[in-house]
Amino acid sequence: MASANRRRASSSSTPVRPWDYEVFLSFRGIVTFRDDGELRRGEEIAPSLLTAIERSRCALVILSERYAHSKWCLEELAKIMERRAEMGLIVYPVFYHVDPSDVRRQRGSYGEALAKHERREFVERTQRWRAALTKWPTLLDGM
Incomplete structure (x- = not known):
């Protein structure tokens, strides 16, 4: 009961945000202000990155020519689109030197990248990634 009262009291003075981060930035192959130096090629995406997506208000996805070559980026994208469908995550796509229709x-x-992932026995994952990539038209309709 005490915690409920504390929650009510604090909610009137300080708004509680349902997210910890304003923007999650998903990119590959472009110079940005920060990258995670701990990520190594071929390793699985860190659970902390997936949690950061869950705790973000919106996601900015920079789709470059090499974006689909990265399993990490595709995993991020699948998670971003999942959160969009489930929780209404705001997603802004940026097509950097790539045609949106090619994506x-x-x-x-x-x-080419998706076919390569499938050949490396990531068939189930690749199907998830393909599904996430085909959802871009619904994002672009609202812009």
């Missing part, structure tokens, strides 16, 4: 239709470097 959606998985042509060019996106088709």
Whole structure:
């Protein structure tokens, strides 16, 4: 009961945000202000990154030519789109030197990268990633 009273008292003076971060930035192959130096090629994505997506208000996804070559980026994207569907995460796509239709239709470097992932026995994951990439048209309709 004491904790409920404390919660009520604090809610009138300080708004409680349902997120810890304003923006989650998902990118590959472009110079940015910060990158996680602990991530090594071929390793699984850190659970802390997936948690950061869950605790973010919005996501800025920079889809570059090499984005789909990264399993980490594709895992981030799948999680971002999952959170969008479940919790209404705001997602802003940026198409950096890549045609949005190539991303959606998985042509060019996106088709090549996904085919390579499938050959390396990531079939189930690749299906999730393909599904996430095909959801871009619904994002773009609202812009």
